[in-house]
Amino acid sequence: MSIPDFLEFGSKLTNLEKTRNFNVFGDYSLDPFRKLIDSHGWRDRKKERLRISVVGTNGKGSVSHFLAGSFSNLGYGTGLYTSPHLFDPKERIRIGPNFDPIDQEDLKEISNILFTESTSEELSFLSWFEWFTLGSFVLFEKKDIAVQIYEAGLGGRLDATKVAEPDILVICAIGEDHKAVLGNTKEAILKEKLGIVSERTRIVFALEPEPSQLKILKEFCSEKNLDLHLFPSLPEGKSYLDHNQEYVKFIVENLQGYISKKLSSLEKTEQVIFKPLPLPPGRLETISDLPFIVFDPAHNPDAIRVTLASLSSAFPGKRFSILAGFLPDKEGESMAEKLFDYTKIQNTNLYFLDSKEFKLPEGYGSYSVLPEKLSEILKPIRNAEGLLVLGSFRLYSYIKA
Template sequence: MNYTQTLDYLFNALPMFQRVGATAFKKDLSNTLALCKHLGEPHQKFKTIHVAGTNGKGSSSHALCSVLMQAGYKVGLYTSPHLKSFTERVKINGIEIPEDEVVQFVNENKGFLDDLKPSFFEMTVGLAFWYFAKIQVDVAVVEVGMGGRLDSTNVIQPEVCLITNIGYDHMQYLGDTLEAIAGEKAGIIKQNTPIVISQRQADTTHVFNEVAKTKQAPIFFAEEFFQIYKVSDRSSGVYRVVQGQESFVIEMDLKGNYQQKNLAGVLKTLAILGKLGFSISHNHLQAGLENIVKNTGLKGRWQLLNESPTVLCDTGHNEDGINYILNQLKEYSYEKLWMVLGMVNDKDLHKVLSILPKDANYVFVAAKIPRAMSALALLELGREHGLEGISMDDVNDGLAYAKKNASKDDLIFVGGSTFVVAEINDL
């Protein structure tokens, strides 16, 4: 098979949760374990850092990767979903896996894969571990896909685990309370392995404490060690970090205000890695956090696409993520706000739509995936919440319409779903 045929095999022959939803969700690790055994247990041949959470796990994973790269390590990075290219999911030092490596992996293992019938996600996890072992990375940052306990990535034995924010997302799979969702995320906590919690939350703290106690895992609530204060307003990415009696300034090239919640967890995770023998200086830390996008190729996190009118996009897609976006939009001066939004149909859309500003102009769109709610259906649902606008099937048509009708002093935001952001041509 060539690369195009290989991608067809990956995307179409096997279930892919991001595209189809529930039918691709598996409730055990048996396929991943079988695939790893077939591949020679590649995940046991390099050190790992495991990152879970509802919001912030992708940004935190890229931040950790960037700092470790600055410290001179060969760093694998596994994240999902991809925005533009499948190969974004598997990187070493910010370089995407070559297409011919993807082809080789499938061609060499196709007979086994045909018999096992793993999900798309299980296969990509196997691919990542196989490639990281082949290239002999020093350490890999592995982002959980969904949940934690039963996620395909949860076969690794990491040096340290990090759990970011816990919010309401994927509730039909993970539970309908924050405690239940936290319980699934806490499934990545391993015996005698340090666990960092980025954000102490009233509904989840006891869950993490109980699991950590059971696993005899040292637990660290990051905000007890690092207090993070924003230095200036509006998307500066500059923070003052207070650590005991000392303080220092960090500038991140990720400008979303929600990075303030992620930063303490990243810093504590790196501090623990330092105690485990990783050589990470303050200069490595500063340079790594200033160059996350450059080093790792991260896209779609509070990204400026245009000026006059201002066009911003962000992949935040659940109630917590949208709240952060709306609060940050309030820091901007503009005449009129335009919202180009698309969403998937298995979220609690009423919660999200109910918090959106009613005085904005809406252009409802749909990503080109089966899970996407149609633009017209989203328009009708939006009207139930007092949101007025139009529907256009294509994301880029919707953005073009907004830019054509906006004044130079207006602000256009594009988002609502990772998959909407992924289809922006100018990203």
């Protein structure tokens, strides 16, 4: 029997990231996914593990990458599962110390396990995100990965990464995004994300939220008997990447005793080499020096505000024109207003990508640019020292191609 290709099989599954049909969550349950993987033991811990779930609206991708680098520097075999990807879905599953995207051999190994122990028919009900989540479980256990970090995709209570049953929960900044699924307020969204907690969870780390959210967080941790550690929220004038590195340092330092006890039986690598944490791809990333182009995936009002505020610290002395692209389910008008105000103060240019994929914010027709005209925008810009591209992960391929 021939073993199906992992990516090819996944391409036939329902992919909500592409369809944007989040209405399906009204009737969604994790139970079928949980029952499937438990019937095969695919999420069982072969040894003692440290599984960390990272949730939040903004910053969870960079925090997840920094956590992975930190634990790898400590000498632990570390696996990282994130979403979405920039170019290639293989980017979602990485293993230290280099954290390159998994290669074709890794995918073959996952497929051999899944299709030897199951059938295509049994697996065909999975969603594309569940499929990749399952792939990370199988590969991390197969390779005996001690520290496993799972970035939630959407929410927490209904997110496929919930079945990892995290020992540690890390909460990043809460903002208003995917409100049709998660709730219309930050308080409701926080509750959805807290739903990722399992009976295994012992410790919660969080960026200190607004008082109304903090009350919910403290009551939840008290009810569940969870240790809560708070870290200050992002101060004005500081790059969010610098702040998230400090947050991760705080997390790792506070986990030292817990880790040494929980993972005492695990051998570390022979030589621990401490090195600077690499910056996560696609976050305030310099794409080109001439012309100077920076990419960031900010795609909700809070993230836009934080990214704009981070520019002066991350790129001192530089002014930016902006190219943005917003998916139809985003609050384009609210974000466009913030971008307009920034470029007006900076005396720079503002562009919005207008295509079938990206929706032009209402009232900003004169700022539109068609995809075939992008090459003109990506040239050196008069009266500006750089171009900031943001609004969606999907824009990355437009400017990197």
